[in-house]
Amino acid sequence: MLGLCSHEPHFSLLREEVKFGRPPKYKQKGAAAQKTGGVEHITFHLLHLSLLREYLSWEFRSIEDKLSFAYNVESIIDDWVLMGFLIGNDFIPHLPHVHIHEDALPVLYKTYMEVLPQLDGELIGLV
Incomplete structure (x- = not known):
C-alpha cells in the first residue's frame, strides 16, 4: 500500500512468502537443524507495482466518461488504497460488516464505481 501511495511509477517489492502456522520440520543434522529449514526453503515474491497500477487504471477506466471532473489515475489509486x-x-x-473473506472488496469497488460519478471528485480529495 505504501508503495502505491508513493506514486513512484517504477516501484517493485521483493517480499518473503508469509506462511501461517508452525514451520515444517526438516530432517537436517548439526547446526543446520537449528534453523527453520534454511535459505533454500524460503520463497520470495517479486511484485511490480507498475503492473498493479496498470491493472487498477484499466479496471476503473470504464467510469472515465461518466465523471464530471478529470479522470486522474493517481487519485483513483489513492481511493483504492483507502478502500483497502x-x-x-x-x-x-x-x-x-466489511469482511474480506465475505467478498467485501468487489462490493466496495462496484459501489465506488457507481457513486464516484455523482461526487465532485475522488474520495481522498473530498476529505
Missing part, C-alpha cells in the same frame, strides 16, 4: 484500509489490516480493524 476500510477492509482492515494488521494495524487497524475493519469496518463492521
Whole structure:
C-alpha cells in the first residue's frame, strides 16, 4: 500500500512468502537443524507495482466518461488504497460488516464505481 501511495511509477517489492502456522520440520543434522529449514526453503515474491497500477487504471477506466471532473489515475489509486484500509489490516480493524473473506472488496469497488460519478471528485480529495 505504501508503495502505491508513493506514486513512484517504477516501484517493485521483493517480499518473503508469509506462511501461517508452525514451520515444517526438516530432517537436517548439526547446526543446520537449528534453523527453520534454511535459505533454500524460503520463497520470495517479486511484485511490480507498475503492473498493479496498470491493472487498477484499466479496471476503473470504464467510469472515465461518466465523471464530471478529470479522470486522474493517481487519485483513483489513492481511493483504492483507502478502500483497502476500510477492509482492515494488521494495524487497524475493519469496518463492521466489511469482511474480506465475505467478498467485501468487489462490493466496495462496484459501489465506488457507481457513486464516484455523482461526487465532485475522488474520495481522498473530498476529505
